Amino acid sequence: MPSTGGSRILEGYRPAFDATAVQRLRESGAILIGKTNLDEFGMGSTTEGSGFQVTANPWDVSRVPGGSSGGSAAAVSARQCVVSLGSDTGGSVRQPASFCGVVGVKPTYGRVSRFGLMAYASSLDAIGCFGSSVVDSAIILNAISGHDRLDATSSKHDVPDYVTELISTDNMGSKPLKGTRVGVIRETLGEGVEGEIISSIQAAASHLEELGAVVSEASLPSFSLGLPAYYILATSESSSNLSRYDGIRYGKQVPEDELASLYGNSRASGFGCEVKMRILMGTYALSAGYYDAYYKRAQQVRSLVQRSFKEALDENHILISPAAPSAAYMIGEKINDPLAMYAGDIMTVNVNLAGLPALVVPCGFVGGLSPLPGRLFRVGHVFERTLKGHR
Numbered sequence: 001m002p003s004t005g006g007s008r009i010l011e012g013y014r015p016a017f018d019a020t021a022v023q024r025l026r027e028s029g030a031i032l033i034g035k036t037n038l039d040e041f042g043m044g045s046t047t048e049g050s051g052f053q054v055t056a057n058p059w060d061v062s063r064v065p066g067g068s069s070g071g072s073a074a075a076v077s078a079r080q081c082v083v084s085l086g087s088d089t090g091g092s093v094r095q096p097a098s099f100c101g102v103v104g105v106k107p108t109y110g111r112v113s114r115f116g117l118m119a120y121a122s123s124l125d126a127i128g129c130f131g132s133s134v135v136d137s138a139i140i141l142n143a144i145s146g147h148d149r150l151d152a153t154s155s156k157h158d159v160p161d162y163v164t165e166l167i168s169t170d171n172m173g174s175k176p177l178k179g180t181r182v183g184v185i186r187e188t189l190g191e192g193v194e195g196e197i198i199s200s201i202q203a204a205a206s207h208l209e210e211l212g213a214v215v216s217e218a219s220l221p222s223f224s225l226g227l228p229a230y231y232i233l234a235t236s237e238s239s240s241n242l243s244r245y246d247g248i249r250y251g252k253q254v255p256e257d258e259l260a261s262l263y264g265n266s267r268a269s270g271f272g273c274e275v276k277m278r279i280l281m282g283t284y285a286l287s288a289g290y291y292d293a294y295y296k297r298a299q300q301v302r303s304l305v306q307r308s309f310k311e312a313l314d315e316n317h318i319l320i321s322p323a324a325p326s327a328a329y330m331i332g333e334k335i336n337d338p339l340a341m342y343a344g345d346i347m348t349v350n351v352n353l354a355g356l357p358a359l360v361v362p363c364g365f366v367g368g369l370s371p372l373p374g375r376l377f378r379v380g381h382v383f384e385r386t387l388k389g390h391r
């Protein structure tokens, strides 16, 4: 099957092997029905940055599905498939899951092998999944997780059975929340976050409390530093990762007599504007003379973010926050304002800097996007334990 990562530079490219995650799905009996659209090489938050086409939000086709893995979110949301995969470097599974009203999981860094995943920023990239329910997502995570000798960063920790973990010991329903300490992250419910989103999160927190959880406020003091640090680290790593697209090894080639012109013209015609801008930003941040001011400082912020998550998670079993400060944008709304688009990633990027797992579940519908009746069912009620027949 062709694989382009949403980039014209890979037009016509057919990989010679499956990614480990895909191979494991096949081995588990999944039926693979297609590949989905995304922002070019995962760089974007709306899927408008695909080199091929714009994907619409199934709830309202004048809005974006989010991004970068917007096609995967839209496909599950529109019931074209039960589950799908995406990659999450700074929120690209979670933000589109929230924009499309589906479940999105970003596993712990290293939990799922990155072998065969097109690299964006290798220290942040994670393969995640979209599903209509938490159970479906757990089934997929069971299939794709685990050590892989082909990815040196893949974790050797045992993989728990995520489906069993969801159910109570008497098999009658979901695990009770009694005694679970839930921290609502204070910094994520402030200025710049839509009122309807804040009230949905507060309602969800009260609901968890009714179910027996102990809910309190938590704080991540370094929260707002995560976004600039993320964009420096992600663009720096991507400027290096994307050097492999040189017009020789993969995809599109503009033939030239001079090697340097062949590289230059193949890249100039193959990459889109956002990708070129990010290569320039990353190269700048890594260049001698600027390295200490940008890249090194961003790494220091990354350590701060990790430390503040650790402190908050010493106090709480789980932390909750919105997945995005607003509902799905209108198509075209942010396309000419990259900084505004980057700012929309504020809720998700810290988790990648810390390498932590995170799950998005619908907890309210905002911006006039309304739910299908009856789309939620009781966890543990009816579900399949295997992948057989899951398309």
Ligand code: GLN
Binding pocket: 041, 042, 043, 044, 045, 067, 068, 087, 088, 089, 090, 091, 092, 093, 120, 234, 345
């Ligand atoms: N929107 C973020 C970015 O453009 C995250 C993308 C991602 O997770 N692939 O970098």
